Amino acid sequence: MRRPRHVRVEKNRHGTEVVYFRRGDGERVRLPKLTHPLFRQAYAAALAGDHVEYAPKPGGSARVRMLQDRALKAVWVGARSRAASKELEFTLTLEWVMQEAKRQRYRCALTGIPFLAEPRGTSAKHPYGPSLDRKSPRLGYTPDNVRIVAFAVNVMLSDWGIEVIKHVARSLNMGGETDVPDAAPAPRFGTGLTIIK
Structure with missing residues (x-):
C-alpha cells in the first residue's frame, strides 16, 4: 500500500x-x-x-485491563452484598461477569462506551466504570436479568429509565439532530477517534 x-x-x-x-x-x-x-x-x-x-482503545494496555477487572470484581462483590441484604436471588458468578465483559469488549451494553475504572474528580465512582444493571428491578441478579453498563448509565436507568436516556441523547447529539450514534466516544478521556468539524 x-x-x-x-x-x-x-x-x-x-x-x-x-x-x-x-x-x-x-x-x-x-x-x-x-x-x-x-x-x-x-x-x-x-x-x-x-x-x-x-x-488507542482502552483495554489495549495491561494496566487498563487490570483496573477494569478490579472494578468488575468490586461491582460483583457489591451486587452480591446488596442482593443478600434485600433477599434477592443472586446466581451470578465472578467468571460470568468477566466473560460477559469480555464478550461486550469491555464496553457498556447500551452505549458502547468503553469501561474505564479510575475515579475522576471528587466522586469515588468513574462515570464510565462498569456497573451491573438489573433489567427488571423486581428480579434478582441472574444472567438473564443482568447487563453490564457504564455506572452513569445505570444511575440514569434506575431513576428515570431508558426513554429519558434516549431523549437526552437525541437532544444533545450534535446540535439537536435526532439520530443517535451507535457508540458515542467517551468525552475527555481520549478513547478512540473523535472528529470535530
Missing part, C-alpha cells in the same frame, strides 16, 4: 509504530495505524482540516 500524502510512520520511545498526519509546518495529528479500519476516515478528516483526536 502506498503511503498517503502528509503521513509519517515513526517509532515511539517504546518501539511501537505510530502514524501522524502533518501538512507542511502545520499541526502534527496522531492517526490510527494504516491498516486500522478507522484510518481512512481519520485521514480524510485531517486532510479536510477537521480536528482529529485519536488514542
Whole structure:
C-alpha cells in the first residue's frame, strides 16, 4: 500500500509504530495505524482540516485491563452484598461477569462506551466504570436479568429509565439532530477517534 500524502510512520520511545498526519509546518495529528479500519476516515478528516483526536482503545494496555477487572470484581462483590441484604436471588458468578465483559469488549451494553475504572474528580465512582444493571428491578441478579453498563448509565436507568436516556441523547447529539450514534466516544478521556468539524 502506498503511503498517503502528509503521513509519517515513526517509532515511539517504546518501539511501537505510530502514524501522524502533518501538512507542511502545520499541526502534527496522531492517526490510527494504516491498516486500522478507522484510518481512512481519520485521514480524510485531517486532510479536510477537521480536528482529529485519536488514542488507542482502552483495554489495549495491561494496566487498563487490570483496573477494569478490579472494578468488575468490586461491582460483583457489591451486587452480591446488596442482593443478600434485600433477599434477592443472586446466581451470578465472578467468571460470568468477566466473560460477559469480555464478550461486550469491555464496553457498556447500551452505549458502547468503553469501561474505564479510575475515579475522576471528587466522586469515588468513574462515570464510565462498569456497573451491573438489573433489567427488571423486581428480579434478582441472574444472567438473564443482568447487563453490564457504564455506572452513569445505570444511575440514569434506575431513576428515570431508558426513554429519558434516549431523549437526552437525541437532544444533545450534535446540535439537536435526532439520530443517535451507535457508540458515542467517551468525552475527555481520549478513547478512540473523535472528529470535530
